[in-house]
Amino acid sequence: MRTTVTLDDDVVAIIERERREKGETTRQAINRLIRTATHRSGPRPELPIVPGRLEVDISDVSEVLAGLDETDDDA
Numbered sequence: 001m002r003t004t005v006t007l008d009d010d011v012v013a014i015i016e017r018e019r020r021e022k023g024e025t026t027r028q029a030i031n032r033l034i035r036t037a038t039h040r041s042g043p044r045p046e047l048p049i050v051p052g053r054l055e056v057d058i059s060d061v062s063e064v065l066a067g068l069d070e071t072d073d074d075a
Contacts, residue, residue, distance in 0.1 A: 015033065
């Protein structure tokens, strides 16, 4: 696929640095960088377990937001 994209200066610098280091064309560097960023290998890091009890159940965000709205009304 062929397309035109406007890249930010910092992204262009990353692509150019990678292209020079690996001896790739711009196209090869962009494809490799996108593939690397979207296909991370290995296990994802686990979130830390924090001792204590759960203060807010966020499994239902709408319920949490409604509760916050009620708190604001009381103030």
